[in-house]
Amino acid sequence: MGFHDTLKKLSLRTFTIKRKKKPENDPVGILHSDRSTFSRIALVAQTRQMDMREVLSYPLGPLPWSLSTTSGTLIKTSKSALLPLLFDDNSGSETTDNAGDGALIVDAMALLRAMKVNELPSTYGEFAALVLSRLCRFMSSYKRVDFVVDTYRQVSITNLERTSRMSAGALRQHITGSIQRLPRQFSKFLAVGENKSELLEFFFTQWQTPELMSTVPAQKELVVTSGSSCVMIKNNDASPASQPLPDLVCTHEEADTRLLLHAKHAACAGCSHVTIKTPDTDVAVLATAFCRSIASRLSLLIGAGSRLRRINVNAASNKLGQEVSSALPGFHAFTGCDTTSAFAGRGKKAAFKLLCSDKPVSVLARSAFVAVGNKFEALPAEHIATLEKYTCMLYNATQCSSVNDARYQLFCTRSLQSSQLPPCRDAFLRHCSRANYQAGVWRRCLVASPVDILSAHQDGQGWQLRSDGCLTIDWTDLPPAPRSILEFLRCGCKTGCSGGSCSCRRHALPCTDACGCRHNSPVACTNCMEELAACENEDAPLADSVDE
Incomplete structure (x- = not known):
């Protein structure tokens, strides 16, 4: 190669390879945990009485694998799979926009x-x-447009999801003024909650300057939010102004x-039609559940470009029926969303099909899901029992009423x-x-x-507040397995286990293959199952002769 020749690009190993991590729902990690637990179970079962029903009432791992990944995060499901079930082509689609004097509610971050x-x-x-x-x-096309934002709190159940989104990289930048340059790595900038708060507050302030307020079309209304604040910007008769x-x-x-x-407020303000523009399935669920409480006709605007689709929410909700529509918030939270786990291997489609069926458990489940979220106190026992039976049906355990x-x-x-079993009952109750x-x-x-939201504490509602002020998921209080398995009692006798020094004999337990007396003792163990059975056989004829 000559001195002036172009060097070929080499694929050198850099520190970015350190960012690569195993998939969250790693089957190898689950298998290793299962192997450790079940090896102990197998040894105990050889020589000691053990109730497998009791064993399976424990999570059988450091985490409930049917709800948690190996890294301790929520198991996710495809929320968007619910959209075609709620809005089929025959009931919910609109091809034309006849909004007229309607309102458009825009998801700011989307x-x-x-x-x-x-x-x-x-x-x-x-x-x-x-x-x-x-x-x-x-x-x-609209008389009014609302720009609706999130707020970002230090202690929040949504921080768990936001933290996972930051795993791909984050960039913190303070906003100091309008001439400051925008970061090129914009997706990493939006991964930080503080950045988004400052950016939205910057918009809120800039848009109320006379220069930018004058760009709002005449006789139109722009509603802007930031934090808990909200203002309306109007440009009537060439005199733009904002009012809270x-x-x-x-x-x-x-x-x-x-x-x-905001949709309800726009309807009460006289807008004949309200459209919400968002790609989020959660909003679609809420719109379907509460459209009857909004005075105007409600639509969703989903997709972009040639795939833009307008959904008639009222028509879709009427087709589902009021009971199913009212059950949707509880159903969606129970089967998995951004803040709650999905059941491993159980998607939205099968769960929704079961919810809408005519089976007796489905009828009861709809009533239970309608009650989920009505109060922040613990759910009544009858609803817990119904949700437990519904979960058993999801796993095709049709004859069972308990997980x-x-x-x-x-x-x-x-x-x-x-991971393919339902969660144990203790983990199930915390999920509820x-x-x-x-x-x-x-x-x-x-x-x-x-x-009641302000007075309800997230700590104790299936989450735990750590000493550093962060919320973590409270998966279960149970150990991975019964104490008899975790604290696997085994002796180290070298004298045949004939005296009181044998820990197994003191607890009235036979020795197992894991005990030291089986491998390190020159004298045969007298507390093993074989010796105990032989003694029983020798005593049996004597008992018969006495009876005779």
Whole structure:
């Protein structure tokens, strides 16, 4: 190679390889945990009495594998699989937009994430103007446009999901002014909650300057939120102004619920039709559940470009029926969302099909899901029993009413790993608590500042508050297996286990192959099953002769 020749690009190993990690739901990790537990079970079962029903009432691992990944995070399911079940082509689609004087409610973060990197301007000031121009473009079809944001709290159940999104990389940058340059790694910038809070507050301030307020079309309304604040910007008679909207000052954390609150406000303000623009399945569920409480016709705008689809939420909800629609928040939280686990290997489609069937358990399950989230207290025992039976049906254990019984039946009749079994009852009850809390937040989406949410503590609702102020998932209080297996009692005798020094004999237990007397003792063990059986056989004829 000559001195001036071009060097070929080499694939050198860098520190980025350290970021690669095993898949969260790693079957190898689960198999290693199962192997450790079941090897102890096999040894104990050889010589000692053991109730497998009791054993299977434990999680059989450091975490309940039917709800948790090997890294301790929530098992995820495809939430979008629920959309075609809620909105089929015959009941929920609209091909034309006849909004007229309607309102468009926009999910702020979905709008920002949809922007391509090559569309981003150089500075924050230009970015604020670009986003505002896109909102004003919507006003050609709508009288009112709402820009609805999330809030980001230090202690929150949603932080667990946001932390997992930051695993791909995060970039923290303080916003100091409009001429500051926008980071090129914009997706990493949006992965940090503090960045999003500062960016949305920057928009909120910039859009209320006379220069940008004048770009809002005349006789149109722009509703902008930031934190708990909300203002309406109008440009009437060439005199732009902003005014606060006290009815929309709220304590909602997620934009999912705040979008419905704004939809209700727009309907009450006289908008004949309200459209929510969002890709989130959670919002679709809430819109279907609560559209009857919104005075105007409600639609969803999903997708982009040629795949843009308008959904008539009222028509879809009417086809599902009021009972199924009202059950959706509890059902969605129970079968898996951003803050609750899905059941491993059990998706939305099968669960929804079971919910809508005519089986007796489905009828009871619909009533139970309607009650999930009505109160933040523990669910009544009858609803817990119904949800337990519903879970057994999900796992095709049709003859069982308890998840522990279903675990035993499936373990005996099929060759399943512990991740393929239903959760044990203790983990199941905590999962119900998390689903009840999340559904409770959703069911109060039409109230600006629900008092019972402020008084309800997330700690103890299936989560635990650590000493550093962070919430973690409270999976279960149970150990992985019964104490007799975890603290596997084995002696180290070298004298045949004939005296009181043998720990197995003191606890009235026979020695097993794991005891030292089987391998290190020159004298045969007298406390093993074989010796004890031989003694019983020698005593049996003597007992017969005495009886004779």
